[in-house]
Amino acid sequence: MENNFFKKSWIQTLISSLLCIILGLVLGLVVLLIINPSGAFDAIKSVIGNFLTWKRGSYKLYYLADTLVRMVPLLMCSLAVLFSYKVGLFNIGTSGQYCAGICACLFGAIFLHLPWYLCLLLAIIAGALVAAIVGVLKAYLNVNEVISGIMLNWIMLYLTNLVLDQPDVIKNTRTLETFDLSEKAPQALLPKLNLFGNNFTSIAIPLSIILAVLILVILNYTKFGYELKATGYNKNAAKYCGMMENTNIILSLVISGALAGVGAAFYYLSGIENWNCSTATVPAMGFNGIAATFLGGLHPIGTIFSSFFIEQITLGGSYVNMRMYSSQISDLISSLIIYLCGFVMFIKVTINSIISKVTSNRENKNIKIEGDKK
Amino acid sequence: MIIANILLLIQYTLIFASVLILVALGGCFSEHSGVINLGLEGIMVMGAMGGALAMKILPASMPGIFIVLITLIVSLCIGVLYSSLLGVASIQFKADQTIIGTALNMLGTAASTVIVKAINNAESLALNGTVSQSSAVQYNIPKSNFIMNINFKVSSANGDTSFARFELNWFMIITIIILVLAYIVLYKTKFGLRLMACGEHPQAAASVGINVLKMRWAGVLISGALGGLGGICYIMAGVSEWRFENGVVGFGFLALAVMIFGQWKPQRIALAALLFGFLRALGNLYSSFGFLKALNLPSAVYNMLPYVICLVVLALTSKNSKAPKAEGIPYDASTR
Numbered sequence: 010m011e012n013n014f015f016k017k018s019w020i021q022t023l024i025s026s027l028l029c030i031i032l033g034l035v036l037g038l039v040v041l042l043i044i045n046p047s048g049a050f051d052a053i054k055s056v057i058g059n060f061l062t063w064k065r066g067s068y069k070l071y072y073l074a075d076t077l078v079r080m081v082p083l084l085m086c087s088l089a090v091l092f093s094y095k096v097g098l099f100n101i102g103t104s105g106q107y108c109a110g111i112c113a114c115l116f117g118a119i120f121l122h123l124p125w126y127l128c129l130l131l132a133i134i135a136g137a138l139v140a141a142i143v144g145v146l147k148a149y150l151n152v153n154e155v156i157s158g159i160m161l162n163w164i165m166l167y168l169t170n171l172v173l174d175q176p177d178v179i180k181n182t183r184t185l186e187t188f189d190l191s192e193k194a195p196q197a198l199l200p201k202l203n204l205f206g207n208n209f210t211s212i213a214i215p216l217s218i219i220l221a222v223l224i225l226v227i228l229n230y231t232k233f234g235y236e237l238k239a240t241g242y243n244k245n246a247a248k249y250c251g252m253m254e255n256t257n258i259i260l261s262l263v264i265s266g267a268l269a270g271v272g273a274a275f276y277y278l279s280g281i282e283n284w285n286c287s288t289a290t291v292p293a294m295g296f297n298g299i300a301a302t303f304l305g306g307l308h309p310i311g312t313i314f315s316s317f318f319i320e321q322i323t324l325g326g327s328y329v330n331m332r333m334y335s336s337q338i339s340d341l342i343s344s345l346i347i348y349l350c351g352f353v354m355f356i357k358v359t360i361n362s363i364i365s366k367v368t369s370n371r372e373n374k375n376i377k378i379e380g381d382k383k
Numbered sequence: 384m385i386i387a388n389i390l391l392l393i394q395y396t397l398i399f400a401s402v403l404i405l406v407a408l409g410g411c412f413s414e415h416s417g418v419i420n421l422g423l424e425g426i427m428v429m430g431a432m433g434g435a436l437a438m439k440i441l442p443a444s445m446p447g448i449f450i451v452l453i454t455l456i457v458s459l460c461i462g463v464l465y466s467s468l469l470g471v472a473s474i475q476f477k478a479d480q481t482i483i484g485t486a487l488n489m490l491g492t493a494a495s496t497v498i499v500k501a502i503n504n505a506e507s508l509a510l511n512g513t514v515s516q517s518s519a520v521q522y523n524i525p526k527s528n529f530i531m532n533i534n535f536k537v538s539s540a541n542g543d544t545s546f547a548r549f550e551l552n553w554f555m556i557i558t559i560i561i562l563v564l565a566y567i568v569l570y571k572t573k574f575g576l577r578l579m580a581c582g583e584h585p586q587a588a589a590s591v592g593i594n595v596l597k598m599r600w601a602g603v604l605i606s607g608a609l610g611g612l613g614g615i616c617y618i619m620a621g622v623s624e625w626r627f628e629n630g631v632v633g634f635g636f637l638a639l640a641v642m643i644f645g646q647w648k649p650q651r652i653a654l655a656a657l658l659f660g661f662l663r664a665l666g667n668l669y670s671s672f673g674f675l676k677a678l679n680l681p682s683a684v685y686n687m688l689p690y691v692i693c694l695v696v697l698a699l700t701s702k703n704s705k706a707p708k709a710e711g712i713p714y715d716a717s718t719r
Contacts, residue, residue, distance in 0.1 A: 044501040100480050101421075146694075150701045154642060155421070155481055157697060159636050160690045167687040174681065289632045301483055332514050335500040337628065340493035348468070348486035351478030 022306030025356040029304060033346035037338060045333040051361060052329040056339050059325035071252025074207035078281055080320040081217045082107070085272025086298025087305065087312045088224050093154075093265040094307060095228055096258060097241035102143050102158025104295025105165035106266040108134040111284055111292075112169035118197030118278065119178045119188050128197050128272045136270020137263045144262035148255035154262070162291045174286040185286035190278065199278045213275035218313065220268070225309040237261050269295065295326070297323070300343055303350035317381055319343050366383070388671045390549045392664055398620040400653075400660030401558040402613045406638035407645065407652045408565045411608030414647060415569065416602025417582040417595075419711045421608050422469055422486025424635025425491025426462050430611025431618045432495040432627060434522040435460030436502075451529060451553055454615060462611020463604050470603040474596055477713035492630040499627050517622040529553050529619050543662070561609070566649040578602055582707030585714045595714045613638065630653040637663070640693035646705040659689040 014020060034053065041049035055062045060072035086103050093100035100106075115133035117128040136310050139161055143324035146152035173179070173187055180188045226233040240247040240257040248254045272294070277284065301319050305311030326339025406423055413420035420426075437457040441450055469487060472478040496518050507515035529552055569575040580588040581598040589595050617634055618625040641659055645652030666685030669675040 040497065044497075093617040101481065101485065138507055146698055146701075150698050152697045152701045153706075155419075156639070157694060159421075160640060160694045160697075163633055163690045164635060164687050165693070167683040171681055171683040171687075174683075289629060291633070293489070294483055299482065305481060331516065332508070333504070335497055335504070335516060335518075337493050337500065340489065341497050344486050344489035344493050348472070348483060348490060351472050351483045351486065352476055354478070355476045 014359060019306070019308070021360050022308070022311070022353075023358050024360065026304050026306055026311070026350075028356060029316070029346050029349040029353070032349050034343050035340050037342035040341060041274070041334060041338065045291060046332045048330050049340040052067055052334050052338065055328035055330075056322050056325040056342065059321045059328065060327045062325075070205035071207050073249055074205040074210050075281075076317070076320055076324055077214050078207070078209045078211075078279055079206070079276070079324065080317050081213045081279075082272040082276035082294055084217050084221065084296055084313060084316040085268050086294050087301035087316050088221060088294075088309060089265040089268035090298045091305075091307055091309065091312060092224060092228075092301040093261050094302065095234075095241055096237045096261040097244070098154050098258065098265075099146065099261060100140070100143070100158060100262060100265050101155050101295070101299070102140065102161050103265070103269045104291045104293070105158065105162035106139045106269035107273045107292055107294050108162070108165040108169050109139045109266075110270030111277055112165070112172050113270070114197075114274040114277055115178070115187055115284055116172055118194040120175065122176050122194060123197065123212045125197050125199050125278055128278055129199075129271070132270040132274035133267045136273070137267040139265020140262040140269070141259060142264075144259035147262070150257045162295070166288065166291050169284070170286045170288065173284060179286065180283070182251050187283045187286070189283060190280040197278055198280050199275070209279045209281040211279045213273075213279060217272075217275060220271070221309045221313050222266075224358070228309070269298075273383060297343065300347040300350065303353065304346060319346075386670075387423065388668070391671070392661075392668050394550055394552075395664035395667060396661045397555050398552055398658065398660075399663045400615075400656040401552070401554045402620070402634060403638050403641045403656035403660055404558050404562055404653055405554075405609050405616060406474045406613035406635060407641040407656060408561065408649060409606035409613065410639055410642045411565070411606075411645075411647055411649065411652060412569075412578070412609070413602045413606035414642070414707050414710050415582045416599045417585055417707060417709045417712070417714065418469070418473055418599050418603050419480045419484065420466070420603065420606050420610075421471060421481060422466070422487030422491070422635075423606070423638055424631060424633070425489070426465050426607055426610035427614030427617060427631045427635050428627065429465040429614070430458040430462035430489035430607075431614035431625070431631065432499060432520075433611065434458035435499075435618060435625070438522040439520050443711050453486030455557070455612060458611040458615035459608045459620075460611070462607040462609070462614065464607070466607025466610065469607075470600050473713065474599045474603065477715070480711055480713075482545055488630075488635070492628065496626045512522050515546070518627045520627075521624070552616075553621065554619070557612070558616075561612075562649060574601075575614060579707070581714075582709055584596040585709050586718060589716065595716075599714065610635070637689060639692045640689055643706075644693050644696050646700070647707065648705070658692075662686075662688045 023141060034057070037056070038053045041052050042235050060069050060076055064071060086107055089103045089106065090100055110132035114128040114132040117123040117131040142161060143154050144155050146157050147154045174185060178271045180186050199213055201208065202210045202212060202214065204210035228238065236247065236252045237257055239250070240252060240254050270383050276282070297319055301312055301316040304319065305315035322339045322342055326336035329336065329338060406427060410420050410423055434454045434457055437454045441453060446578060455537065469483055472483045473480045499520055500516060501642050503515045503517050507513055569579065577593050578598050578601060581595045585595045614631060617631050637659060641652055641655045644655040662685050666682040669680070669682065669685060
């Protein structure tokens, strides 16, 4: 009976994800212990606890809402990675598509003074277009999507800095930070929810959850999703069955890029953070999205939990005792978790081999017992 | 002053090209053995951290040549150690090389920042009890050990003579040596040809008695060594101090572009690195040239160009790409 339980694919996924998390946290704890043994346990507690570190209940709720706001772009990026991965494409260019989304929505908001829904639309189009380049290169010229994605990441980063670095958009000519939306473009702020008194919570939070469910439905219950997955399993077989494999490749990347663009708009149109035109590295959001995707077991609903968890520990890093540690400890833990996610296949194979060993032992025993009876 | 500016431009081009050649050759070895090494950026950061810490710890009284050698060896070893994480995961456990590479990039920056900050903080607390969150390594030894100055006498129009300085960096010489070595190893030795066989058709290589896993390990570890060297080379060329939370601002990925533009061949990689290094140098220095300043292109344009070129080259050459055929696919002996 319990063997059947462990044989279920989602149980195995859950076990391997939890193993990755636990191992990642333990390794993080070891690093903390090496740096300074006296505060290591408190530090790991604050990393995991994040908003729970606050003493007053109202603060806890306020910072829970804050975590949710910051989780939204991560969830969208991991859905983007997931969607293309189902078609067998590794969209490492999510960061670039996210960047394109930032560029489009902030340009629309501050420079063109567009309302929020048009800014959102611009971000979607920008993300989709960048991903479409990857898709076309892959489908018609057979360019590896990982390499073209990486190149586009950097192109989009520099392009964003280029486009947004204008006197009408930049607040501070020294740090090159963009204007606060509440000051220059209040019309572009997403409709607010004011969840737990947090001014940055907007309709982005429920919308992102709805989108996750929508992705689940598309992938599992529609003809389109079935075709996409079939193309992912075997491109040639899909073609043989009359599916348009090139169109499917491009379409899945376009949707993936659009999701990344939505994520950027959901975050930057909440007004919680401004873009900085002197940014020298590609936003980590896309890479963290890869982490959340694999930690979530490549399942849209799993992604909701995994992206919450990753954001939780990322923000938790700022609560460690700065006299002993630095906030980057949480980046360390989340990158360790991604590294460990690479071993998921191995963990599953191990679980299956243990199961088959246990069952064969039991069968042998049963045969022996029956033999004794005779 | 135009001569001094041109010299400075050449100097920057050469130093950036050295970094790119070293790291791209690393990637080249790894890919020829059949493992895609996307983690070059992370390996560079870790190697740079190792070298920087060596510069911090070594006594200043040591002769310059030893300082240079020890720093290089430390960077190289850290690079090799760090790349073994890729080896364990993607060669032994057949993990997805893209995921592991991405993880290594993030881990490199995070781990080096945590380590450097912890050291700085402990020092600062011991010194005067204040908390330090600086992620820059304070070198005990001046970086000038890595540089040989060559002075040129320049006569200007009004008869004054001044000196234009050209800083010849040790790394430029090391890079040339490694470039020649890489070419010889890849094309003229048994080891190199076997290594490339494992990236083209590992099953065929195994059938004639080559140990594919061992060859792949060799490729990955060599890429770690060269990546580590490239990392220390990069931060030594930087202005005065290097903050580790910035990683190596995309040079690992630029090296990947160089490798592709160079079609996985050492001699072409060198040319590609010179071109991309020149563009990067222009991005830093364009304002000192009158005609470029008149163009008024922001440095982002120069920084972006290498990636655009790479993308175009990818699109144009994809039909007869020289990429190793079996790269990215874990070797499975049962598919022979």
